[in-house]
Amino acid sequence: MLISLSWLKKYVQIPDDTRRLAKDLTMLGLNVEQIEERGLDIRELVVGKVLEAGRHPNADRLSVCRVQVGDDDVREIVCGAPNVAAGQTVPVALPGALLPNGVKIKKSKIRGQRSEGMICSEIELGIGDDAAGIIVLDGEHEIGSPAGPVLVDADTVFDIEVTPNRPDLLSHIGVAREVAALYRTPVNWPIDASAIRTDGGAPDFRINIDDPHDCARYVGLRVSGIRVGASPDWMASALEAAGVQTVNNVVDVANYVMLEMGQPLHAFDFKRLDGTTIGVRRAETGEKLLALDGDNYELSDDVLVIADEREPVALAGIIGGEETAVHADTTEILIESANFHPTVVRKGRKALGLNTEASYRFERGVDPEGCHLAAERCARLVCDIAGGTIGGVVDNYALPFESKSIAIRQSQTRRILGAALTTTDIIGYLDRFGFAVTESTDEHVTVLAPSYRPDLIEEIDLIEEVARIYGYDRIGKGWSFRCTTFARLGRLDQFVDSLSDHLAARGFSEVIGTCFTDGGELEVFGWPEEDLRSRPIPIRNPLNTNHKYLRTSLLPSVLEIVRHNIDHGVKRIKIYQAGKVFLAPEGVSQLPEEKLILTLCMSLPGATDFWYDSKSSLELFDIKKEIELLFERFGVDPGPELCYDFDGSTGHFAYGSKDGTLVEGGIVSDRIARRFDLDQPIWYANLDLERCYEMRLPEGRLAPLAEYPASKRDLSLVGSAAVRYADIEKALVRYGGRLLESVVVFDVYQGDTIPQDHIAYGVRLSFRSPERTLTDKEIDRVIDKLVSKLKGEFGVELRS
Amino acid sequence: MDADALEKSIRHDIDTADGYDALEQTRIKYLGRKGLVTGLLKDIKDAPPDERPKLGAVSNKLKKLTESLLEEKLSVLRAAQQGSRFYKKPHDATLPAHDGMTGRRHVLATVFRELKDIFVGMGYTLASGPMVELEYYNFQALNFPDEHPSRDEQDTFYITDDMLLRTHTSPVQVRYMEENKPPLKIIAAGRVFRNESIDPSHAAEFHQVEGLYVDTDVSLADLKLDVEIFIQQLFGSKTQVRFRPSFFPFTEPSAEVDMTCVVCQGKGCSVCQQTGWIELMGSGMVHPNVFRAVGYDPEIYSGFAFGLGVDRVAMMKYGIDDIRLFLGNDLRFLRQF
Structure with missing residues (x-):
């Protein structure tokens, strides 16, 4: 709401210091957002009188005027306006004047005629759009006096932010009422x-x-x-x-x-x-x-x-x-x-x-x-x-106004404000706003809410009025630390926090993307219809197509971010995003499931541009490694009841069980890459974070550190390449019993020395007992069992 | 012993010292209180006056020489002790070893964490709620009447008539109060949505942190204390805080909280429009209608609530002038924090 102070002054007395008024109003709740000083303050712009206006000897459209701009000061001025005539009172810019359009007035010669100033039009003074002719002033003005104040009244205008509860402030009288309350002066109505x-x-x-x-x-x-x-x-x-x-x-x-x-x-x-x-x-x-x-x-x-x-x-x-x-x-x-x-x-x-x-x-x-x-x-x-x-x-x-009676209690006022106000204080403050008191006791005061204040409905509304005029800054600071609840972050929050720290240490930068999508990913991701990701929730009133749906996967926004960065010259990228996706099993008939997902994304294409890091491109195992490190670091156990599904032929993998995938990832397909305009290999993984959190191993009691040495045995196993290593390892763990402590693959070999379609694994088995040093005999027994089981189940044999 | 002989002896002794102890003995032999070089310096005063300057110069030169030889030998001894037989000297140890691919948390996450840290320290527990909300929790229960202009200030993305994207984190307050009894002291943090045109200071998606404290006899004075402590924790203990009356449907009395301008420290500049203050957060005493909506008796309980924009805090803290940078995720931006 624009409030002109010269207008406001008609109804209420205001301080000369407009900054102070602005501050006082702001502290009363009428936030003065901007102060505009209006007026035309141009030096050397004076009121002049045209004594003569004659044709310019060398130009048909120009006039040569003699203009009086002071008692004994008559100037010769060339003027191009068609409406100039002798007898007019006009604004004249004298040499030295700087006009709002940047023109500086100087003595000059125009087509051979001396000109000592300019008679101005509205557009030249920046006070209107009329460029056709000069301004002709009405009424009596002293010749030679500044013309600025004659043309534009000096004024200060406040832009006051009026909150939706205060329609009464959308007028000058409304603001005058508040000023009156502030400075304890009356409002002068223009009519009563x-x-x-x-x-x-x-x-x-x-x-x-x-x-x-x-x-x-x-x-x-x-x-x-x-x-x-x-x-x-x-x-x-x-x-x-x-x-x-x-x-x-x-x-x-x-x-x-x-x-x-x-x-x-x-x-x-x-x-x-x-x-x-x-x-x-x-x-x-x-x-x-x-x-x-x-x-x-x-x-x-x-x-x-x-x-x-x-x-x-x-x-x-x-x-x-x-x-x-x-x-x-x-x-x-x-x-x-x-x-x-x-x-x-x-x-x-x-x-x-x-x-x-x-x-x-x-x-x-x-x-x-x-x-x-x-x-x-x-x-x-x-x-x-x-x-x-x-x-x-x-x-x-038709429906006469009925004024509401509202009571305000001293006890409640004290309780809400934390200020020791008495009933007398309260009456005094309400009176400054001009509210009529109809009843008062030691404990409470009843007032009639004025018809212009629809926001005054109950006691709390009056307490706010008291607080406003009393002054928020006079209310002391209390003591809120008596709450008996105790505080901590949620465990899932902490989990995500430490996960983020781990990923940062692994070189991943966090991104935070939009929750919206234009739906363009739906056609390229090829989610089957029963996959909830294929059915995003539509926004009913999107401002633009980017806001058409809520995301069902973080990957599209992550790929957009990858593309943006590649476009800006950052081609080596390791980023992650932890955020919620919106899945609606019941459509929009009830609130959707908001599922917390972690998406990792890495792309390190081509030869590195750094001397020390020799790695030139990523492989499947680079992204798998990040997942397995996460599992290891946070004690997430994806097995054994989880099936391990891996299809190396397309570069994708998944960890999960029948009732849901824990992690899926791999290389971004060409089809998707094309859609996002990406022309370099990009690896990703999506983790269901809440499930990961649930699958963490329970916090156990300390296991004693081993006292007896471990015995290590290296086996070289060879078998059909169709047998998956994961199955071999699972069998080793299953049949290795309590003594088998760990299995590590140290070599994978395919080549001339073994039959075609065969593959050889070098595995190091570590055996240990918590009670004694194991004998070779004991270990041999286990190895024999393992070898025979592997042969029986997978046709895998010891390599001679 | 003349100077030349002495120098020769010094060089020999230091050269053949085969350990820290031997070297220390050598030092004492020449530079100790009764050392040979020290003795030479003492003798100067007994020499005839015309020989003194020359004698002084020679003695001082010897002293300096001894000191530098000792230092040199010491580093040789040290190197001999630190060396490793597995070490292979690279051709140039000054080459950089890192390509700058460090991982960072997003600046908003960093600010979120700082805010949470402060509030947890002040006794606030983190509560959460959905981003897709019911109209009831986002508006009605928070005392936004149907068809009231106060809703215009929060342009809303709707999914259905009664389902929407939350426009603030305040619905979490209502959900939490429905499930819990006072006293309670919580914060809610997360993303909020406004359906408005995007420019450097407006985003359709941004982030809020919101606090709520309900107990018997909580007052505006209590609110002032907590808010001031929080702001001073975040922006430094010299930060001034000012409360001025404002309006939010779910609080009354309501207050806008200003803090001294981070750019000019309150002197007045273009950022704060010469006022010395910048608006930081909204706050107020929980409106009785909100308590009624969750079944609390406003005659027994009172409480305060406050909320602030996380993006705005990050912008102020780090001098970021375009809110769109946050969700833009340009790594050249993210790596600066």
């Missing part, structure tokens, strides 16, 4: 209730309100015999300061009174209304209205309209109709000052996609008691400015 005439003569029209819940009150006031024209300067500059465009003297008055008192007003051209009954009703479906903004609106039952006897003439509380608006030839008007229900106006303007100064105020709540006074004020100002006489008035107050 006693000015309302009740004898304006018999009205020649009627107001019909269909439903008082839509429109609690409608005041119609006739003014006749007006002349539409331009507004006087004072009003135009006040409106301009408040950011409202001028239209004509009648519309300007209506806007002025709205900005003054907060009541939106509308003026109809009475002669353009059909019949003499004004109706306030819901629109019928199919009705249309050409509104003042030039748009033709198709209406529905959601929209409340003002209608004459034939058709809608205005959208109630939103915007007037073009046809019945004040035109240049209008002489008779009907001023509307009504109280429409916030919800009706809000629904209507949302249905129509409109937002106006009027609807903004009605949606928040306009003072129902102020209608008639605002209408009267508007009518009087119209008469002052546009002539005319006030005629009949109809005040249809």
Whole structure:
């Protein structure tokens, strides 16, 4: 809300120091977001009088003028404006003046004629759009005096952030009330209730309100015999300061009174209304209205309209109709000052996609008691400015306002604020806001909530008022550390935190991506229909296509990030993201499952550009290694009841059981890479973090460190390449018994010395007993058993 | 012993010293209190005056020589003791050994962790709730009336009429209070969504941390203490904090919390629009209607709540001027933190 201080001053005394006022208002809850100093302060811009204006000897379009700019100071000035004439009072920029458009005025010669300054147009001074001619000043002005203040009134304008609960602050009087409370001074109203005439003569029209819940009150006031024209300067500059465009003297008055008192007003051209009954009703479906903004609106039952006897003439509380608006030839008007229900106006303007100064105020709540006074004020100002006489008035107050009594207790005020206020203090503070006290005891005070404060509903609302005027900064600091709960981070949070630290140490950088997706991944990822990832939740009102769905996988956003970085020259990438995906087994009939996923992604293409790191490209085992390190580090046991599924032919792998995958990963397929415009090998893995967390081995008790030495045996096993190593290892572990401590593959061989389609593994078995040193005999027994089992189950033999 | 003989003897002794002890004995022999070089220096005062300058120069030269020889030998002895038979000298030990591929946490995660650390230290327990929320928890239970303009300030992504993407972390408060009895002291942290056009200071997805404390007799004064402690923990103990009245549907009285501008330290600059203050967080006393919605009696319980933007905190702490950088994940950006 733009509040002009020179306007505000008409209603309340304000301090000269505008910074102090801004700070005090801010601390009262009226946040002054910006302070604009208005005015035209140009040095060497003076009022001049054109004594003579004659043709330039060498140029048809130029005039040579003699301009008086001081008592004995007459300058010769060449002027190009067609409207310059002797006798005019004009703004003159003398040599040395710096104009807002950057032009510096100097003495010069124009086509051989001396010119000692410039007579200015609006555009040159940056105060308007008129470039056609020079500004001609009205009225008496001292020749030679600064022209800036004559052209633009100096003013300070506050941009105040008005919260949605305070519609009363959307006017200068509303802000004046707060200033009055702040500095304990009175508000000077431009008009008071006693000015309302009740004898304006018999009205020649009627107001019909269909439903008082839509429109609690409608005041119609006739003014006749007006002349539409331009507004006087004072009003135009006040409106301009408040950011409202001028239209004509009648519309300007209506806007002025709205900005003054907060009541939106509308003026109809009475002669353009059909019949003499004004109706306030819901629109019928199919009705249309050409509104003042030039748009033709198709209406529905959601929209409340003002209608004459034939058709809608205005959208109630939103915007007037073009046809019945004040035109240049209008002489008779009907001023509307009504109280429409916030919800009706809000629904209507949302249905129509409109937002106006009027609807903004009605949606928040306009003072129902102020209608008639605002209408009267508007009518009087119209008469002052546009002539005319006030005629009949109809005040249809269909649903009279009932003021609420609210009690505020001293004990509750102290308890909520933590400040030792007495009932007397409370009465004093409420009185500064002008709230009428109807009852008071030692413990509580009852006040009537004013009609302009719809936000005052219960005790807490009054406690806030007391706190505001008492001053938040005067409230001391309490002591909240008596809470008996104890605090810690959730275990899953801690798990994710330490996992992140581990990954950082492994060289992965964390990324945090968007929760949205455009759905483009769906066609390339090829998730089967029963996979919930193929059915993302759609957003009903996305701003753009990027926000079409919620993600079901982190990988697409990670790949986007990879692509972005490759595009910006970072080609060697190791990143991870831990975040939630949204899976909807029940569609949108209930809240989706938000599943915590970790996605790793690495790509180190081509020869390294660093001398020491000789690795040139990644293999499947590089990403598998990261997963297995995670398992190892965090005690996640993916087996033994988990099946181990691995298909080396396409470069993918998975750890998981029948009821769900724990980890899946591999190389990004060409199909997906193409979609993301990626042209280098990229490896990824997706982990179900919550399951990983659940699958951690229980925290056991300390196992004693081995006292007896381990015995190591190396076996060289050879068998068909179709046998998977994982199965061999599983068998070794199963049949190795308690004595087998660990199995490590130290060599994998395929080549000439063994049959084709065969593969040889060098495995190192480590045996140990907690009770004694093992004898060779004991170990041999186990080895024999292992060898025979391997041969029996897989045809794998010891290599000779 | 003349100077030349002495020098020769010094060189020989130091050269043949085969350990720290022998070297120390040598030092004492020449530079000790009764050492030979020390003795030479003492003799100067007994010499005839015209010989003194020359004698002085010679003695001093010997002293310096002895000291530097001792130092040299010491490093030889040290090297001999530190060497390893497995060591192979590289052709140049000054070559870099690392290609800069270090992993980092995302700057937002770092800030989240710092915030959580501070709040846990202040007795707040971490609570969580879903990002896809019911309209009831996001608005209604938080005293946002239906069709009220206060909803306009939170442009919302809807999934259905009653399902949406949470616009703030406050629904977690309601869910937690439904499940627990006071006293309670929690924070909720996570992503929130606003359906608005994106620019350097507005994102459709950003992050909040929110606190709630409910007990009997919690007051605005208690809120001021906790918020001030928190801000000073985060931005330093010299940071000034100011509370000014504001409006949020779910708190009353409500307060906007400003802190002294991080750029000008409160002197006034373009970042703080010459006021010396910048807006950091919203706060207030829990509105009785919120308590009523979760079945707490506002006559018995009172509480405060506060919330702040994590992205905003990160921007202030690190001088980041574009909120879009966070979800942009440009590694050139991420590696700076």
